[in-house]
Amino acid sequence: xxxxxxxxxxxxxxxxxxxxxxxxxxxxxxxxxxxxxxxxxxxxxxxxxxxxxxxxxxxxxxxxxxxxxxxxxxxxxxxxxxxxxxxxxxxxxxxxxxxxxxxxxxxxxxxxxxxxxxxxxxxxxxxxxxxxxxxxxxxxxxxxxxxxxxxxxxxxxxxxxxxxxxxxxxxxxxxxxxxxxxxxxxxxxxxxxxxxxxxxxxxxxxxxxxxxxxxxxxxxxxxxxxxxxxxxxxxxxxxxxxxxxxxxxxxxxxxxxxxxxxxxxxxxxxxxxxxxxxxxxxxxxxxxxxxxxxxxxxxxxxxxxxxxxxxxxxxxxxxxxxxxxxxxxxx
Numbered sequence: 001x002x003x004x005x006x007x008x009x010x011x012x013x014x015x016x017x018x019x020x021x022x023x024x025x026x027x028x029x030x031x032x033x034x035x036x037x038x039x040x041x042x043x044x045x046x047x048x049x050x051x052x053x054x055x056x057x058x059x060x061x062x063x064x065x066x067x068x069x070x071x072x073x074x075x076x077x078x079x080x081x082x083x084x085x086x087x088x089x090x091x092x093x094x095x096x097x098x099x100x101x102x103x104x105x106x107x108x109x110x111x112x113x114x115x116x117x118x119x120x121x122x123x124x125x126x127x128x129x130x131x132x133x134x135x136x137x138x139x140x141x142x143x144x145x146x147x148x149x150x151x152x153x154x155x156x157x158x159x160x161x162x163x164x165x166x167x168x169x170x171x172x173x174x175x176x177x178x179x180x181x182x183x184x185x186x187x188x189x190x191x192x193x194x195x196x197x198x199x200x201x202x203x204x205x206x207x208x209x210x211x212x213x214x215x216x217x218x219x220x221x222x223x224x225x226x227x228x229x230x231x232x233x234x235x236x237x238x239x240x241x242x243x244x245x246x247x248x249x250x251x252x253x254x255x256x257x258x259x260x261x262x263x264x265x266x267x268x269x270x271x272x273x274x275x276x277x278x279x280x281x282x283x284x285x286x287x288x289x290x291x292x293x294x295x296x297x298x299x300x301x302x303x304x305x306x307x308x309x310x311x312x313x314x315x316x317x318x319x320x321x322x323x324x325x326x327x328x329x330x331x
Contacts, residue, residue, distance in 0.1 A: 004045040004055040006062055010035045017073070018066040020164060025204045025240055026114060026138045029072035030107045032063045036080050037103035040096045052095050053084065068252040069213060069280050070204040071242040075311075079106045079239070106239075113237040113294035118142030121200070121235055121292040127152040129197040132189070132225075134159045135215035136166035137202020139235035141173055143292065144200060148179050156181040157192055161215060163260045163277065186217050190224040199225045203236035203291075208245040208307055210285030210300025212236070213253070216278050222287035231289040234300075238293050241303055243311040254279040 013035040016022045022031045039059040045051050060077045067073055080102040089095040121143030125131065129147075131154060133140050147154055156174055158181055161167040167183060174181040184192055199221060205213035212218070212234050225232045242251060258267065258275035267275070285300035298306065 006059050007039060007042040009038050010059050014062050014066050024136055024138055025070045025072040026110055028070055029076035030110050032073050032076045033103040033106040035063055037100050040099035047092050049089055049095050069254040072240050075239045076106055114139050114142050116294035117235050117292050118146035122146035122150060125152060130155045130195055132157045132196045132199045134201045134218055134221055135161045136169045140200045140202045143235050145177050148177060157184055159184055159186045162186055189221050193224045193228045193230060196230050199230055199232045201234055203234050203240050204280060205251050206236050206241045206303050208304045210303040212283045213251050213280050216281050219281040219283040222283045226287045233290055233292055234288055235292045238295060238306055238310050241307050243307055246307055
């Protein structure tokens with residue numbers, strides 16, 4: 001099979017995702033879809049659909065290797081790849097057009113989903129509420145901003161979200177909307193929780209059992225909220241639900257470079273110190289009151305139903321590809 005080199009623009013998007021120049025599960029997903037569209041548009045290989053599909057698979061593999069935890073990335077890629085394979089275009093023009101169409105569809109769906117989540121979630125916020133948010137979730141911000149635009153008088157506490165300080169982006173966004181927001185260190189969450197009415201966070205992955213994988217520190221916030229009897233809402237598009245978890249696959253927690261926490265000098269001066277930098281943690285479903293999706297508000301335990309409804313055929317394909325012998329009828 002002829003192997004076609006990936007365009008520089010696709011490699012740049014992959015690098016931007018890996019180095020967190022592109023961050024946030026929704027933005028990552030949309031960037032991946034855009035990268036596949038660019039790959040299709042810039043294809044210069046033989047006039048052979050099978051070669052083209054292998055080339056798109058190669059581009060997808062490069063993108064998939066950038067960040068292991070956020071399921072929005074593989075789900076965005078699966079949205080394009082699985083439909084491309086099932087459609088089986090008959091010529092190159094059709095194949096290229098199909099990838100571009102599917103990529104545009106996913107991007108539009110992603111942006112629409114975020115807007116719908118904002119509308120649905122804002123109904124749970126009352127005038128006078130004090131909201132705590134963590135990291136920089138487009139979906140969570142959509143909920144808060146929609147509530148503010150409805151004229152509700154709200155106050156927001158935003159964590160810094162170390163070590164990459166995504167909370168600073170959240171604060172700038174909320175300030176630009178005229179929302180009263182206070183930045184706090186992550187370690188102040190339990191102290192501040194007594195002033196809070198609701199917690200609204202995003203998600204990088206929602207597992208089949210309703211557990212939520214999100215930026216490191218989310219589980220601490222959920223635990224503090226549980227102790228203080230503060231409701232916790234997770235704003236998550238359904239493409240952040242993980243089909244692989246239905247058949248028992250575990251979500252890999254990304255560990256990033258320790259130099260995001262300490263500098264090179266510290267590492268050299270303390271060679272016997274191990275520095276760990278997990279980027280995400282897992283919040284169990286019992287600490288989550290509801291997940292706000294574009295389909296509506298669901299209890300975390302209903303995540304399995306969403307997965308079967310939205311990704312049933314993908315789960316079947318994934319299962320057969322993972323365990324081909326089990327897809328055959330036994331004698």
